Amino acid sequence: MIYLDHCATTPMSSEAIDAYRKAALSYYGNEQSLHDMGEEANQLLRHCKREIANLIHADPKGIYFTSGGSDSNISTLLSLAYGNQKRGRHIITSPFEHPSVYQAMNKLRQEGFIIEEVRALPNGQVDLTSLQQLLRKDTILVSICHASSETGVIQPLDEIGHLLGAEVVFHSDMVQTFAKLHIDIKQLHVDAASFSSHKVYGPKNTGACYISPKVTWRGIYEGVTHQEGFRPGTVDVPGITAFATAAATLYEELPSLSETWRRMQQWLLDILEPLGFHLFGDRDTRLPHHLALRASGYEGQWMMLEANRNGIAFSSGSACKTSHSAPPKSLLAMGHSPDEAHGLFRISFGTGTTWEEIEETAHVLQKIVHS
Amino acid sequence: MIYLDHCATTPMSSEAIDAYRKAALSYYGNEQSLHDMGEEANQLLRHCKREIANLIHADPKGIYFTSGGSDSNISTLLSLAYGNQKRGRHIITSPFEHPSVYQAMNKLRQEGFIIEEVRALPNGQVDLTSLQQLLRKDTILVSICHASSETGVIQPLDEIGHLLGAEVVFHSDMVQTFAKLHIDIKQLHVDAASFSSHKVYGPKNTGACYISPKVTWRGIYEGVTHQEGFRPGTVDVPGITAFATAAATLYEELPSLSETWRRMQQWLLDILEPLGFHLFGDRDTRLPHHLALRASGYEGQWMMLEANRNGIAFSSGSACKTSHSAPPKSLLAMGHSPDEAHGLFRISFGTGTTWEEIEETAHVLQKIVHS
Numbered sequence: 001m002i003y004l005d006h007c008a009t010t011p012m013s014s015e016a017i018d019a020y021r022k023a024a025l026s027y028y029g030n031e032q033s034l035h036d037m038g039e040e041a042n043q044l045l046r047h048c049k050r051e052i053a054n055l056i057h058a059d060p061k062g063i064y065f066t067s068g069g070s071d072s073n074i075s076t077l078l079s080l081a082y083g084n085q086k087r088g089r090h091i092i093t094s095p096f097e098h099p100s101v102y103q104a105m106n107k108l109r110q111e112g113f114i115i116e117e118v119r120a121l122p123n124g125q126v127d128l129t130s131l132q133q134l135l136r137k138d139t140i141l142v143s144i145c146h147a148s149s150e151t152g153v154i155q156p157l158d159e160i161g162h163l164l165g166a167e168v169v170f171h172s173d174m175v176q177t178f179a180k181l182h183i184d185i186k187q188l189h190v191d192a193a194s195f196s197s198h199k200v201y202g203p204k205n206t207g208a209c210y211i212s213p214k215v216t217w218r219g220i221y222e223g224v225t226h227q228e229g230f231r232p233g234t235v236d237v238p239g240i241t242a243f244a245t246a247a248a249t250l251y252e253e254l255p256s257l258s259e260t261w262r263r264m265q266q267w268l269l270d271i272l273e274p275l276g277f278h279l280f281g282d283r284d285t286r287l288p289h290h291l292a293l294r295a296s297g298y299e300g301q302w303m304m305l306e307a308n309r310n311g312i313a314f315s316s317g318s319a320c321k322t323s324h325s326a327p328p329k330s331l332l333a334m335g336h337s338p339d340e341a342h343g344l345f346r347i348s349f350g351t352g353t354t355w356e357e358i359e360e361t362a363h364v365l366q367k368i369v370h371s
Numbered sequence: 372m373i374y375l376d377h378c379a380t381t382p383m384s385s386e387a388i389d390a391y392r393k394a395a396l397s398y399y400g401n402e403q404s405l406h407d408m409g410e411e412a413n414q415l416l417r418h419c420k421r422e423i424a425n426l427i428h429a430d431p432k433g434i435y436f437t438s439g440g441s442d443s444n445i446s447t448l449l450s451l452a453y454g455n456q457k458r459g460r461h462i463i464t465s466p467f468e469h470p471s472v473y474q475a476m477n478k479l480r481q482e483g484f485i486i487e488e489v490r491a492l493p494n495g496q497v498d499l500t501s502l503q504q505l506l507r508k509d510t511i512l513v514s515i516c517h518a519s520s521e522t523g524v525i526q527p528l529d530e531i532g533h534l535l536g537a538e539v540v541f542h543s544d545m546v547q548t549f550a551k552l553h554i555d556i557k558q559l560h561v562d563a564a565s566f567s568s569h570k571v572y573g574p575k576n577t578g579a580c581y582i583s584p585k586v587t588w589r590g591i592y593e594g595v596t597h598q599e600g601f602r603p604g605t606v607d608v609p610g611i612t613a614f615a616t617a618a619a620t621l622y623e624e625l626p627s628l629s630e631t632w633r634r635m636q637q638w639l640l641d642i643l644e645p646l647g648f649h650l651f652g653d654r655d656t657r658l659p660h661h662l663a664l665r666a667s668g669y670e671g672q673w674m675m676l677e678a679n680r681n682g683i684a685f686s687s688g689s690a691c692k693t694s695h696s697a698p699p700k701s702l703l704a705m706g707h708s709p710d711e712a713h714g715l716f717r718i719s720f721g722t723g724t725t726w727e728e729i730e731e732t733a734h735v736l737q738k739i740v741h742s
Contacts, residue, residue, distance in 0.1 A: 001408060003400075009605055011399040017392055024574070028382040029374075034675060035684035036372060067438030067576055070604035074592065100603050103592035198605060203395070205438055205576045205607035221445065221474035232471050233441035234380055234569060236576035239610075304405060313406035 002357045004314045006199075006350035007149050007176060007290060012242070013201035013351070015249045020203060020242035031235050032226065041237045048237075048244040052208050055251055056174075056193070057184040062210045064230040065240050069175040069196030070100035072209040075220060075231055076192055077104040080141050080169050081113060083217035088138025089113045094126050095333035096148035096155070098173055105143075118144070120333035124153030124281030128163060135168070145173040146181070146193075150317050150330045150344065152290030153281040154181070161189020169215055175199055175207075176287060179247040180254065191215050195247075197239070201351065202246035206239040250351065261288040261349050264358045268347070271362045276369060280331060280344065289350065292317075294343030295369050303345045303368065310364040317344035373728045375685045377570075377721035378520050378547060378661060384572035384722070387617035391574060394609035402606050403597065412608045419608075419615040423579050426622055427545075427564070428555040433581045435601040436611050440546040440567030441471035443580040446591060446602055447563055448475040451512050451540050452484060454588035459509025460484045465497050466704035467519035467526070469544055476514075489515070491704035495524030495652030503534060516544040517552070517564075521688050521701045521715065523661030524652040525552070532560020540586055546570055546578075547658060550618040551625065562586050566618075568610070572722065573617035577610040621722065632659040632720050635729045639718070642733045647740060651702060651715065660721065663688070665714030666740050674716045674739065681735045688715035 003011075012020075027044045029037030046060075053060040066072040081091065093105055095117055105115045119130035126144055142164055147154045157172055164170050171192040177183065178195040185193060192215060197206035211217055219229040226232055250257075265288055269279060272293065280292040295303060300316035307314060317328050327341035347361065374382075383391075398415045400408030417431075424431040437443045452462065464476055466488055476486045490501035497515055513535055518525045528543055535541050542563040548554065549566040556564060563586060568577035582588055590600040597603055621628075636659055640650060643664065651663040666674060671687035678685060688699050698712035718732065 003408060005401070005404060005406070005408070008404055009399060009401045012395040012609075017395055021388055021392070024383040024388055028380060029684070030376070030380045033376060033379060033684070033686060034672070035376070035679040035686075037374060037376070037684045067442070068604045068607075071438070074603065099594060099596070103594055103603055106593050107591075198607075203607070203610065204605055205610050220478075221471075222477050223470060223474055225470070232445065232474055233439045234575055236439075236569075236574070238383075239574065239576050301405070308406040313400070313404070313408045315404060315406075 002312045002360060004312060004347045004349060004353065004357070004361060007346065007348035008315050009198050009204070010201045010350055012203060013246050013249055016202050016242040016246035019245035020238050023238035023241040027237050027241070031237055044241060045235060045237050048240045051244040051248055052195070053210070055179055055183070055247055056210065057186060058210050059213055061213045064209050064211065064227050065235060066207040066209060066231060067205045068198065068207040069098065069173070069194055072175075072194035072196065072207045073098060073100040073173055074104045076171060076194055076209045076211060077101065077141070077143060078107065078220050079217040079230065080171060080192060080211070080215070081108050082220070084140040084169060085113075088136075088140045090136050090139040091115050092118055092131065092134050092139060092142045094118050094144045095120055096124070096126070096151065096153075096330045097143065097145055098149060098175065101143055101145070101173060120330070122335050123285070124148070124151045124330070124334055125155055125285070126160070128156070128159060131160065132163060135164075139168050141169045141171060143171040143173070146177040147287050148330055149176050150328050150346065151281040151292045151334075152286040154285050154287065157188040157190060164189070179251045180258070180287065180289065185210065197243035197246065200247045200250050202243035203239045206236060206243045208243070253351070257351065258288045264349055264353065264355070265289070265291055268358060268362055272365060275366055277365070280336070281334065289348055291347040293345055293347065294340060295365070298343060298369065300343050300345040306368045307364055310367070312361055312364055314348070315346045317346055373683045373731060375683060375718045375720060375724065375728070375732060378717065378719035379686050380569050380575070381572045381721055383574060383613065384617050384620055386620045387573050387613040390616035391609050391613035394612040398608050398612070402608055415612060416606060416608050419611045422615040422619055423566070424581070426550055426554070426618055427581065428557060429581050430584055432584045435580050435582065435598050436606060437578040437580060437602060438576045439569065439578040440469065440544070440565055443546075443565035443567065443578045444469060444471040444544055445475045447542060447565055447580045447582065448472065448512070448514060449478065449591050450588040450601065451542060451563060451582070451586070452479050453591070455511040455540060456484075459507075459511045461507050461510045462486050463489055463502065463505050463510060463513045465489050465515045466491055467495070467497070467522065467524075467701045468514065468516055469520060469546065472514060472516070472544060491701070493706050494656070495519065495522040495701070495705055496526055496656070497531070499527070499530060499534060502531065506535075506539070510539050512540045512542065514542040514544070517548040518658050519701055520547050521699050521717065522652040522663045522705075523657040523717075525656050525658065528559040528561060535560070550622045551629070551658065551660065556581065568614035568617065571618045571621050573614035574610045577607060577614045579614070624722070628722065629659045635720055635724065635726070636660070636662055639729060639733060643736060646737055648736070651707070652705065660719055662718045664716055664718065665711060666736070669714060669740065671714050671716040677739045678735055681738070683732055683735055685719070686717045688717055
């Protein structure tokens, strides 16, 4: 099977599996325990915090660990909203977010917060004029992803952050970009961010978030002693060690990897566009390992199932099992018709992707639309 | 180091590490993906569900996976409260619960639910007469742990369940008893339960809960597609595989293990009681691998730190790093003075515990109180 669904999930790298095994055998103590077994686990945890922080040029004091990207988004957004609600209850987000961001926003809306969505440009970026218009005196939080998993388009975070200024807390879901793009969190003016381990060749059920130590937050649950009250539950030191190892390993290879990915991406586009395939969103300002495509007249889900029959695994955008799924709202916001949006399928490369696999993929896609 | 803190956390068994590695390499697909990599992960997930369900004689349809014991307690209690609030908003719990149960209860109290606590008997069990008195027409949920991690005393779940009848949903935190006691969830009249992986030699950040398919619940967040809406986030199939393997492996060895643990426990008590050590709670109706002790005139935290200096890791009840910690409320509820309650330290055995370690522990404890 050719696996081209690396934006959905990745296999663990051998370095990560190794690190996991070693930590599970030797650093299994509860990091909150006061005995030596606890203290040793706690030291390793602090080391991992520094390692994750280094990859985004952030203060390690702002790193908290979670059970994955969804948990990072939900826990961070709720904690930021609760911690800043005295200043206002207005929150802005975008139509390009992961379902977990909308789950958090719906919860906040039920609790009396006002949630608004910024308009989108046809190229897949948020409309900065619309953002400026939405900003109010009581806006406390803006959450806009670094790159959408559906479109792969990279958002102009530095411009957004600059526009927001110091008064509004700026959160960005960086699950799709962490350790896959160069990130300097301060340069981007981002105050808080979410990361996932299993998108960067680490274990599932592990993730992290960053909240600038300058920003106020209040945990979802009262009386939590773990992670300064951010999240209840025994901290998974072996999983976190494997996560940090996986991310650091990926980041080291990144310059050459992203160069290869970019060439694979552009090569595929050059082959496919003349055959009636269309790219969603900007051709250049996008993740180098990501293609959001449609073939005229074909549903994305059908393309995905046909490719699967031909030994290639990719995703039909939604990665959702419900058969009556709505078309991706990101594509509707960019001005596409529901029919066009339903055509979405997503190819995403990873560390192990070879040129042979890319050529075979082009061949299979061509075969599907000509059969 | 002699590790006698197995009620706090356990090392992963070699079987679990092996299972984890294999699943991480071969079943890494997102179980919601419709391609073969997703389908294979989904099949393995369903197999694990059956395996976990078998250990408690439950319907696999009622098994959901979480990121650990705390998450199991919080997600289950909130989901049960939200799903049944039309029938009433009165909830009963006990003074023997894990902090995560109180975190969930405090959240519910803030949202307008009425939470009451059952009284305790001096032997560490809940007072059934008090429970009967607390029951109201609008009681929708009772949550009482199977065994307290602080006292180790086993609660009479079958009597409680029988008393509650079919109208009240009965949840039990089984984190300390799962795969360590024989559990038949239907015989105990339990409708919902919480389990943790890292207490049974599986990975951290993994857990499960059971909710009888007959019982109504409503997930905390709207629009969740994973696990029938119970919990957002990519399901950690490798972690769950390791969890199921660890639990099944432990359960197989249980008859001989619990026999050994019971003998170690009683041997230690016979040595320590004449030296001025006191047991908290019932001597017989307790976890075979657990001792809740105090030494007259010594703080539990001091005992723990002295033991640590002598190469033995156990816990001082609270497993909490705050220095100004309150005495365990479970012990106060049993009628102990704050001074007595502050004396608590907890020894808990595991699969690797040897008689030599138990003898050395007796020797060290004796040395500490006589130095």
